[in-house]
Amino acid sequence: MRTSEERWLDLLVAEATQGLSPEERAELESLRRELPNEVRWDLEKAAAAIDLAGTPQERAGEGPPPELTARLQEQAARHFGFEAAPRVLPFPAAPRPAAPPLASGRPWLAVAASLLAAVLGWAVGRSGERPAPLPPPQSPLELAQAAAAAPEALVWTFKSPGEGDGELIGTVAWNPRSQAGLMRFRGLPANDPSREQYQLWIFDQAQDERYPIDGGVFDVQAGATEALVPIVAKLRVSRPTLFAVTVEKPGGVVVSSRERIAALASG
Protein backbone atom coordinates (compact mmCIF):
# COMPACT_ATOMS: atom_id res chain seq x y z
CA MET A 1 0.00 0.00 0.00
CA ARG A 2 1.73 3.03 -1.31
CA THR A 3 0.03 5.38 1.11
CA SER A 4 1.24 3.58 4.20
CA GLU A 5 4.69 3.08 2.68
CA GLU A 6 5.00 6.77 1.91
CA ARG A 7 3.79 7.69 5.37
CA TRP A 8 6.19 5.21 6.90
CA LEU A 9 9.09 6.72 4.99
CA ASP A 10 8.03 10.22 6.01
CA LEU A 11 8.04 9.13 9.62
CA LEU A 12 11.45 7.47 9.30
CA VAL A 13 12.92 10.60 7.76
CA ALA A 14 11.38 12.71 10.51
CA GLU A 15 12.76 10.33 13.13
CA ALA A 16 16.25 10.58 11.67
CA THR A 17 16.22 14.37 11.41
CA GLN A 18 13.85 16.04 13.87
CA GLY A 19 12.39 13.33 16.07
CA LEU A 20 8.81 12.19 16.47
CA SER A 21 5.91 13.18 18.65
CA PRO A 22 4.42 10.42 20.80
CA GLU A 23 1.57 10.09 18.33
CA GLU A 24 3.94 9.84 15.39
CA ARG A 25 6.02 7.27 17.22
CA ALA A 26 2.99 5.14 17.90
CA GLU A 27 2.03 5.39 14.25
CA LEU A 28 5.53 4.40 13.15
CA GLU A 29 5.53 1.41 15.47
CA SER A 30 2.26 0.21 14.01
CA LEU A 31 3.60 0.54 10.47
CA ARG A 32 6.94 -1.02 11.35
CA ARG A 33 5.38 -4.40 11.83
CA GLU A 34 4.37 -4.46 8.20
CA LEU A 35 7.37 -2.88 6.52
CA PRO A 36 11.12 -3.55 6.40
CA ASN A 37 12.86 -2.23 9.46
CA GLU A 38 16.37 -1.97 8.11
CA VAL A 39 15.52 1.25 6.29
CA ARG A 40 15.07 2.90 9.66
CA TRP A 41 18.63 2.19 10.68
CA ASP A 42 19.90 3.01 7.19
CA LEU A 43 18.39 6.49 7.29
CA GLU A 44 19.92 7.16 10.68
CA LYS A 45 23.27 6.14 9.30
CA ALA A 46 22.76 8.31 6.24
CA ALA A 47 21.98 11.29 8.44
CA ALA A 48 25.03 10.55 10.58
CA ALA A 49 27.23 10.38 7.48
CA ILE A 50 25.93 13.73 6.27
CA ASP A 51 26.48 15.21 9.71
CA LEU A 52 30.04 13.90 9.81
CA ALA A 53 30.75 15.35 6.40
CA GLY A 54 29.08 18.66 7.13
CA THR A 55 30.44 19.32 10.61
CA PRO A 56 33.52 21.49 10.52
CA GLN A 57 36.57 20.14 12.25
CA GLU A 58 37.57 21.72 15.49
CA ARG A 59 39.47 24.87 14.95
CA ALA A 60 42.29 25.76 17.31
CA GLY A 61 40.92 26.77 20.67
CA GLU A 62 37.37 25.72 19.84
CA GLY A 63 37.47 22.16 21.08
CA PRO A 64 36.01 20.90 24.33
CA PRO A 65 37.41 22.51 27.49
CA PRO A 66 39.95 20.35 29.34
CA GLU A 67 37.78 20.12 32.45
CA LEU A 68 35.11 18.43 30.37
CA THR A 69 37.48 15.59 29.61
CA ALA A 70 38.02 15.05 33.31
CA ARG A 71 34.28 15.06 33.95
CA LEU A 72 33.70 12.55 31.17
CA GLN A 73 36.33 10.27 32.67
CA GLU A 74 34.85 10.54 36.13
CA GLN A 75 31.38 10.01 34.75
CA ALA A 76 32.55 6.90 32.91
CA ALA A 77 34.15 5.58 36.08
CA ARG A 78 30.88 6.01 37.95
CA HIS A 79 28.86 4.45 35.16
CA PHE A 80 31.03 1.36 34.85
CA GLY A 81 31.45 1.07 38.56
CA PHE A 82 35.22 1.16 38.75
CA GLU A 83 37.29 3.61 40.68
CA ALA A 84 38.54 6.53 38.67
CA ALA A 85 42.32 6.62 38.74
CA PRO A 86 42.95 7.63 42.32
CA ARG A 87 44.07 11.19 42.51
CA VAL A 88 45.50 10.84 45.99
CA LEU A 89 47.33 7.87 47.41
CA PRO A 90 48.28 8.03 51.06
CA PHE A 91 51.62 6.63 51.98
CA PRO A 92 51.28 3.25 53.63
CA ALA A 93 51.63 3.20 57.40
CA ALA A 94 54.06 0.25 57.16
CA PRO A 95 57.77 0.91 57.68
CA ARG A 96 59.52 2.23 54.67
CA PRO A 97 63.02 3.44 53.88
CA ALA A 98 63.90 6.60 55.74
CA ALA A 99 63.48 9.74 53.75
CA PRO A 100 65.63 12.84 54.02
CA PRO A 101 64.02 15.87 55.66
CA LEU A 102 61.39 17.51 53.55
CA ALA A 103 63.07 20.88 53.71
CA SER A 104 66.09 19.82 51.76
CA GLY A 105 66.75 18.96 48.16
CA ARG A 106 64.17 16.80 46.48
CA PRO A 107 62.78 14.78 49.32
CA TRP A 108 59.81 13.54 47.36
CA LEU A 109 62.14 12.21 44.74
CA ALA A 110 64.13 10.26 47.30
CA VAL A 111 61.01 8.81 48.84
CA ALA A 112 59.49 7.91 45.51
CA ALA A 113 62.75 6.36 44.36
CA SER A 114 63.01 4.42 47.61
CA LEU A 115 59.52 3.15 47.17
CA LEU A 116 60.20 2.10 43.63
CA ALA A 117 63.47 0.46 44.66
CA ALA A 118 61.70 -1.48 47.37
CA VAL A 119 59.14 -2.72 44.89
CA LEU A 120 61.82 -3.64 42.41
CA GLY A 121 63.94 -5.38 45.02
CA TRP A 122 61.04 -7.43 46.12
CA ALA A 123 60.03 -8.21 42.57
CA VAL A 124 63.47 -9.24 41.34
CA GLY A 125 63.60 -11.70 44.17
CA ARG A 126 65.92 -12.66 46.89
CA SER A 127 67.40 -16.14 47.14
CA GLY A 128 64.79 -18.75 47.71
CA GLU A 129 61.93 -16.47 46.82
CA ARG A 130 59.90 -16.65 43.69
CA PRO A 131 60.01 -13.27 41.96
CA ALA A 132 56.62 -11.69 41.79
CA PRO A 133 55.56 -9.89 38.67
CA LEU A 134 56.16 -6.18 38.58
CA PRO A 135 53.05 -4.10 38.76
CA PRO A 136 52.13 -2.69 35.36
CA PRO A 137 53.88 0.65 35.08
CA GLN A 138 50.91 2.47 33.70
CA SER A 139 49.15 3.79 36.77
CA PRO A 140 48.80 7.57 36.88
CA LEU A 141 50.91 7.65 40.02
CA GLU A 142 53.77 5.74 38.44
CA LEU A 143 53.63 7.83 35.31
CA ALA A 144 53.65 10.96 37.41
CA GLN A 145 56.56 9.69 39.48
CA ALA A 146 58.56 8.92 36.37
CA ALA A 147 57.82 12.34 34.91
CA ALA A 148 58.67 14.08 38.14
CA ALA A 149 61.93 12.18 38.55
CA ALA A 150 63.26 13.25 35.16
CA PRO A 151 66.12 15.75 35.09
CA GLU A 152 64.09 18.40 33.28
CA ALA A 153 61.35 18.47 35.91
CA LEU A 154 60.77 21.71 37.78
CA VAL A 155 60.43 21.32 41.52
CA TRP A 156 58.85 23.96 43.71
CA THR A 157 57.78 24.05 47.32
CA PHE A 158 54.22 24.61 48.43
CA LYS A 159 53.45 27.07 51.16
CA SER A 160 50.32 28.07 52.94
CA PRO A 161 49.10 31.44 51.74
CA GLY A 162 48.83 32.95 55.20
CA GLU A 163 50.87 32.86 58.33
CA GLY A 164 49.78 30.50 61.04
CA ASP A 165 47.90 28.32 58.63
CA GLY A 166 49.15 25.10 60.09
CA GLU A 167 52.03 22.91 59.18
CA LEU A 168 51.48 22.43 55.51
CA ILE A 169 54.52 21.05 53.75
CA GLY A 170 54.41 20.17 50.13
CA THR A 171 56.19 20.10 46.82
CA VAL A 172 55.21 20.05 43.19
CA ALA A 173 57.32 18.58 40.44
CA TRP A 174 56.33 19.42 36.90
CA ASN A 175 57.83 17.92 33.76
CA PRO A 176 57.38 20.29 30.82
CA ARG A 177 58.32 17.64 28.28
CA SER A 178 55.88 14.96 29.34
CA GLN A 179 53.34 17.49 30.58
CA ALA A 180 52.84 15.54 33.76
CA GLY A 181 53.78 16.05 37.35
CA LEU A 182 53.37 15.11 40.95
CA MET A 183 52.31 16.96 44.06
CA ARG A 184 53.16 15.81 47.53
CA PHE A 185 51.62 17.13 50.68
CA ARG A 186 51.94 16.68 54.36
CA GLY A 187 49.61 18.56 56.62
CA LEU A 188 46.93 19.37 54.06
CA PRO A 189 43.67 18.87 55.94
CA ALA A 190 41.44 15.99 54.90
CA ASN A 191 38.33 17.01 53.01
CA ASP A 192 34.81 15.63 52.76
CA PRO A 193 34.37 15.08 49.00
CA SER A 194 30.61 15.42 49.31
CA ARG A 195 31.07 18.98 50.51
CA GLU A 196 34.28 20.26 48.99
CA GLN A 197 37.33 19.20 47.02
CA TYR A 198 40.79 20.56 46.39
CA GLN A 199 41.45 21.87 42.91
CA LEU A 200 44.80 22.54 41.29
CA TRP A 201 45.37 25.57 39.08
CA ILE A 202 48.43 26.06 36.93
CA PHE A 203 49.29 29.63 36.02
CA ASP A 204 51.04 29.73 32.70
CA GLN A 205 53.06 32.66 31.43
CA ALA A 206 51.43 32.12 28.02
CA GLN A 207 47.90 32.36 29.42
CA ASP A 208 45.84 35.20 30.82
CA GLU A 209 46.31 34.98 34.58
CA ARG A 210 42.60 35.39 35.05
CA TYR A 211 42.17 31.93 33.49
CA PRO A 212 44.75 29.52 34.88
CA ILE A 213 44.85 25.97 33.58
CA ASP A 214 42.69 23.55 35.51
CA GLY A 215 44.81 20.75 36.94
CA GLY A 216 41.85 18.79 38.24
CA VAL A 217 40.32 18.05 41.60
CA PHE A 218 41.62 15.77 44.29
CA ASP A 219 40.87 14.68 47.82
CA VAL A 220 42.91 14.14 50.94
CA GLN A 221 41.70 11.23 52.97
CA ALA A 222 41.38 11.35 56.67
CA GLY A 223 44.27 9.67 58.39
CA ALA A 224 46.70 10.08 55.51
CA THR A 225 50.12 11.06 56.76
CA GLU A 226 51.19 12.18 53.35
CA ALA A 227 49.49 12.46 50.02
CA LEU A 228 50.77 12.01 46.48
CA VAL A 229 48.69 13.61 43.75
CA PRO A 230 49.48 12.91 40.09
CA ILE A 231 49.04 15.86 37.75
CA VAL A 232 47.95 15.36 34.18
CA ALA A 233 47.26 18.66 32.48
CA LYS A 234 44.56 18.54 29.86
CA LEU A 235 45.86 21.74 28.30
CA ARG A 236 49.48 22.23 27.38
CA VAL A 237 51.43 24.14 29.97
CA SER A 238 54.08 26.28 28.34
CA ARG A 239 55.84 28.05 31.18
CA PRO A 240 54.30 27.59 34.59
CA THR A 241 54.71 30.47 36.96
CA LEU A 242 52.52 29.38 39.86
CA PHE A 243 50.74 26.30 41.14
CA ALA A 244 47.76 27.05 43.35
CA VAL A 245 45.48 24.71 45.26
CA THR A 246 42.07 26.05 46.14
CA VAL A 247 39.09 24.60 47.94
CA GLU A 248 36.03 24.32 45.73
CA LYS A 249 32.65 22.65 45.54
CA PRO A 250 32.55 18.94 44.66
CA GLY A 251 33.57 18.41 41.07
CA GLY A 252 35.46 21.67 40.95
CA VAL A 253 34.66 24.89 39.15
CA VAL A 254 35.43 26.40 35.80
CA VAL A 255 36.63 29.67 37.31
CA SER A 256 37.73 29.88 40.90
CA SER A 257 36.74 32.75 43.10
CA ARG A 258 40.11 32.19 44.83
CA GLU A 259 38.44 32.79 48.16
CA ARG A 260 39.94 29.68 49.76
CA ILE A 261 43.54 29.12 48.77
CA ALA A 262 45.10 26.10 50.43
CA ALA A 263 48.59 26.14 48.99
CA LEU A 264 50.80 28.08 46.60
CA ALA A 265 54.02 27.09 44.88
CA SER A 266 56.12 29.25 42.61
CA GLY A 267 59.59 29.20 41.14
Next chain:
Amino acid sequence: MPRVAQGDDPEAINACIERYQGLVWSLTKNKLRDSEVEDAVQEIFIDLWKSAGRFDSAEGSETAFVATIARRRLIDRLRRRERQPTLQALPEPEDRQLEISAPSAEASAEAALAARAVNALAPEERRVVLLSVCHGLSHAEIADSTRLPLGTVKTYVRRGLMRVRERLLGSRPVLEGAL
Protein backbone atom coordinates in the same frame (compact mmCIF):
# COMPACT_ATOMS: atom_id res chain seq x y z
CA MET B 1 34.05 -0.19 21.13
CA PRO B 2 33.82 -3.91 22.03
CA ARG B 3 36.39 -3.29 24.76
CA VAL B 4 34.33 -0.37 26.00
CA ALA B 5 31.23 -2.53 26.06
CA GLN B 6 32.93 -4.96 28.41
CA GLY B 7 32.95 -2.19 30.96
CA ASP B 8 36.13 -3.24 32.73
CA ASP B 9 38.78 -1.61 30.61
CA PRO B 10 39.43 1.92 31.81
CA GLU B 11 42.13 2.41 29.20
CA ALA B 12 39.75 1.64 26.36
CA ILE B 13 37.10 3.86 27.86
CA ASN B 14 39.48 6.77 28.30
CA ALA B 15 40.81 6.25 24.79
CA CYS B 16 37.24 6.39 23.53
CA ILE B 17 36.73 9.70 25.30
CA GLU B 18 39.97 11.11 23.92
CA ARG B 19 39.15 9.96 20.42
CA TYR B 20 35.53 11.09 20.17
CA GLN B 21 35.03 13.99 22.54
CA GLY B 22 36.05 16.46 19.86
CA LEU B 23 33.66 14.99 17.33
CA VAL B 24 30.77 14.89 19.78
CA TRP B 25 31.59 18.44 20.83
CA SER B 26 31.51 19.68 17.24
CA LEU B 27 28.29 17.85 16.38
CA THR B 28 26.67 19.31 19.49
CA LYS B 29 27.90 22.85 19.04
CA ASN B 30 26.41 22.93 15.58
CA LYS B 31 22.94 22.33 16.92
CA LEU B 32 22.58 23.58 20.46
CA ARG B 33 23.12 26.80 22.31
CA ASP B 34 26.57 27.21 23.84
CA SER B 35 25.12 26.98 27.33
CA GLU B 36 23.75 23.51 26.60
CA VAL B 37 26.74 21.96 24.91
CA GLU B 38 28.66 20.59 27.88
CA ASP B 39 25.65 18.94 29.48
CA ALA B 40 24.64 17.44 26.16
CA VAL B 41 28.11 16.04 25.54
CA GLN B 42 28.03 14.33 28.91
CA GLU B 43 24.60 12.88 28.18
CA ILE B 44 25.80 11.58 24.84
CA PHE B 45 28.71 9.75 26.38
CA ILE B 46 26.38 8.12 28.88
CA ASP B 47 24.27 6.95 25.94
CA LEU B 48 27.42 5.74 24.26
CA TRP B 49 28.44 3.66 27.26
CA LYS B 50 24.97 2.12 27.33
CA SER B 51 24.98 1.42 23.61
CA ALA B 52 28.55 0.29 23.09
CA GLY B 53 27.54 -3.35 23.05
CA ARG B 54 25.36 -2.78 20.01
CA PHE B 55 28.19 -1.62 17.78
CA ASP B 56 28.62 -3.88 14.78
CA SER B 57 31.59 -3.15 12.55
CA ALA B 58 29.76 -4.77 9.65
CA GLU B 59 27.16 -2.02 9.86
CA GLY B 60 29.59 0.85 9.63
CA SER B 61 32.51 2.62 11.22
CA GLU B 62 32.87 3.34 14.88
CA THR B 63 32.86 7.05 14.16
CA ALA B 64 29.54 6.80 12.34
CA PHE B 65 28.17 4.78 15.26
CA VAL B 66 29.20 7.49 17.70
CA ALA B 67 27.70 10.15 15.45
CA THR B 68 24.41 8.23 15.31
CA ILE B 69 24.24 7.92 19.08
CA ALA B 70 25.04 11.61 19.41
CA ARG B 71 22.37 12.58 16.93
CA ARG B 72 19.68 10.65 18.76
CA ARG B 73 20.36 12.48 21.96
CA LEU B 74 20.64 15.85 20.24
CA ILE B 75 17.37 15.35 18.37
CA ASP B 76 15.74 14.38 21.64
CA ARG B 77 17.04 17.51 23.35
CA LEU B 78 15.91 19.71 20.51
CA ARG B 79 12.43 18.25 20.69
CA ARG B 80 12.21 18.56 24.47
CA ARG B 81 12.90 22.25 24.55
CA GLU B 82 11.03 24.95 22.78
CA ARG B 83 12.53 25.02 19.38
CA GLN B 84 14.39 28.17 18.56
CA PRO B 85 16.72 28.54 15.65
CA THR B 86 20.29 28.04 16.83
CA LEU B 87 21.84 28.82 13.54
CA GLN B 88 25.31 29.93 12.93
CA ALA B 89 25.58 32.03 9.80
CA LEU B 90 23.43 30.36 7.20
CA PRO B 91 25.34 29.05 4.25
CA GLU B 92 24.77 30.94 1.04
CA PRO B 93 21.84 29.40 -0.77
CA GLU B 94 23.61 29.31 -4.11
CA ASP B 95 26.26 26.85 -3.24
CA ARG B 96 27.99 25.24 -0.33
CA GLN B 97 30.10 22.22 -0.86
CA LEU B 98 30.33 19.91 2.07
CA GLU B 99 33.74 19.67 3.55
CA ILE B 100 34.93 16.29 4.58
CA SER B 101 35.96 16.52 8.20
CA ALA B 102 35.86 12.92 9.33
CA PRO B 103 38.79 12.02 11.54
CA SER B 104 39.42 8.47 10.40
CA ALA B 105 39.82 6.60 7.15
CA GLU B 106 36.63 4.61 7.74
CA ALA B 107 34.56 7.63 8.58
CA SER B 108 36.12 9.51 5.71
CA ALA B 109 34.75 6.92 3.33
CA GLU B 110 31.22 7.25 4.71
CA ALA B 111 31.45 11.00 4.96
CA ALA B 112 32.96 11.22 1.49
CA LEU B 113 30.10 9.18 0.05
CA ALA B 114 27.61 11.41 1.84
CA ALA B 115 29.36 14.55 0.66
CA ARG B 116 29.30 13.41 -2.95
CA ALA B 117 25.64 12.51 -2.74
CA VAL B 118 24.64 15.78 -1.10
CA ASN B 119 26.86 17.86 -3.40
CA ALA B 120 25.04 16.33 -6.33
CA LEU B 121 21.78 17.82 -5.10
CA ALA B 122 20.51 21.11 -6.38
CA PRO B 123 21.76 24.00 -4.22
CA GLU B 124 18.37 24.66 -2.67
CA GLU B 125 17.92 21.01 -1.78
CA ARG B 126 21.45 20.79 -0.44
CA ARG B 127 20.89 23.78 1.78
CA VAL B 128 17.71 22.30 3.20
CA VAL B 129 19.45 18.99 3.93
CA LEU B 130 22.32 20.73 5.69
CA LEU B 131 19.99 22.88 7.76
CA SER B 132 18.09 19.80 8.82
CA VAL B 133 20.87 17.31 9.43
CA CYS B 134 23.85 19.43 10.41
CA HIS B 135 22.12 22.31 12.15
CA GLY B 136 19.20 20.43 13.67
CA LEU B 137 16.42 22.64 12.43
CA SER B 138 12.97 21.11 12.25
CA HIS B 139 11.28 20.91 8.91
CA ALA B 140 8.85 23.63 9.98
CA GLU B 141 11.72 25.88 11.03
CA ILE B 142 13.42 25.36 7.70
CA ALA B 143 10.21 26.15 5.88
CA ASP B 144 9.90 29.37 7.89
CA SER B 145 13.45 30.50 7.34
CA THR B 146 13.68 29.58 3.65
CA ARG B 147 10.07 30.39 2.79
CA LEU B 148 9.70 27.04 1.09
CA PRO B 149 6.50 25.05 1.47
CA LEU B 150 6.72 22.51 4.27
CA GLY B 151 5.99 19.69 1.84
CA THR B 152 8.91 20.77 -0.32
CA VAL B 153 11.22 20.82 2.67
CA LYS B 154 10.16 17.31 3.64
CA THR B 155 10.69 16.08 0.10
CA TYR B 156 14.16 17.62 -0.10
CA VAL B 157 15.22 16.12 3.21
CA ARG B 158 13.88 12.72 2.31
CA ARG B 159 15.52 12.82 -1.08
CA GLY B 160 18.85 13.79 0.42
CA LEU B 161 18.78 11.00 2.98
CA MET B 162 17.70 8.41 0.46
CA ARG B 163 20.46 9.43 -1.97
CA VAL B 164 23.07 9.09 0.75
CA ARG B 165 21.54 5.81 1.82
CA GLU B 166 21.84 4.54 -1.73
CA ARG B 167 25.48 5.52 -1.88
CA LEU B 168 26.21 3.84 1.42
CA LEU B 169 24.41 0.69 0.45
CA GLY B 170 25.35 0.76 -3.20
CA SER B 171 21.89 -0.48 -3.93
CA ARG B 172 18.55 0.64 -5.24
CA PRO B 173 16.11 2.26 -2.86
CA VAL B 174 13.67 -0.01 -1.06
CA LEU B 175 10.67 1.85 -2.30
CA GLU B 176 10.23 2.30 -6.02
CA GLY B 177 9.47 5.88 -6.82
CA ALA B 178 10.33 7.02 -3.32
CA LEU B 179 12.40 9.79 -4.83
